[in-house]
Amino acid sequence: MFDPSTWDAPLALVVSALFVIVMLRANATYWLGRGIAAGARRTRLVRLMESRHYATGERWLNRWGAPAVSVSFLTVGIQTMVNLAAGATRMPLRRYLPAVTVGCIMWAFLYGTVGMIGFRAIGLLWARSPWWVLALALVVAAVAFAIVRKRDVARPEAVEPAAH
Template sequence: MNDLLDWILDTVQSVDPVLRTLLAGIGILLETSVLIGLVVPGDTIVLVASTAVEGPVEYLALALTVIIGALIGESIGFALGRWFGPHIVHSRLGRRIGEDHWRRAQLYLDRRGGPAIFISRFLPVLHSLVPLIVGMSTMSYRRFLAWTAPACVIWSFAYTTVGWLAADGYRELSRDLHWAGYLFVAVIALFLVGVWGVKKLLERSEAKHLSLDEPRPGTTEGPDAAASDPSIDDVTR
């Protein structure tokens, strides 16, 4: 296991650090972009790139590049929604995504307002659709950025930190432990299981807001909910 893992890590590390960092930034930019983000494994690209990090400087450079890439991708989605939103939704690609996904993203934003932007960054499919839906709303870009930036920072540091520390720890232990490779794989697997668990917990806790069911008469939901929930007022700012 150690020999195979050494070969994989050395191969990744042989890529020029600047190029490797830029590829990670581009990967997450595409992963957070509408439509493209549904097929680009940006999280995997970032995790692999982080295993090649050597030292705090490279680590910070990678983390910051990934944050910037994520924010650019989210901003592109917002801009496309502001300028071409309905055309994209009703395009051939938009129809392939499915009406239910678009409707869920719209209802979620209507019901939760700003928090929907933050939480959706950690949810599959929605993380690519919500920025475009926000762009189609009356929310200002400044308010959108205020909600999405913290989520991008958390996501970036989580992936880059785990990849860097796991690979660095493996390189130290592999000199003396023949099973260090299994430990590395276990750490990465536990992290990915943890990420999956967090997504499931969020989906469960937000199930009511993610539902496609229409609100019952007399309930406050959608644009009218802003009067009873201050956070939803962010959609109109």
């Protein structure tokens, strides 16, 4: 299982490994966006660019530019779409690379420290009772669903009409 909290390594090595992993993933997403912009819009990949998360990522880029890339690494669910939008809009590498590097450093430190506490807490709870972990997951899923549902009801234009 991929659990960095079980790695027998100093924190600097764990954070460095996480940095490399997220840097590779973020740049792969950027280049996927470049590929989509270069012609993949005629394939099934176009669905990514029609998603609500992609639209949010593109709005962030249009509003804040390169700093949106860095800040996106402090979110869940938006960072991939911001990187994809950065590639699709052909953000110059001289702006993208520094921004993604800062974001990856923040992400690696966040997950290498606070994130590991979360891994350990879930592991300890699982050792006591897997049912508690499952119950907690259901509560988190229910809250997330309620938040998304409430947001969709508050903004009816965000809900797509049913196909007839």
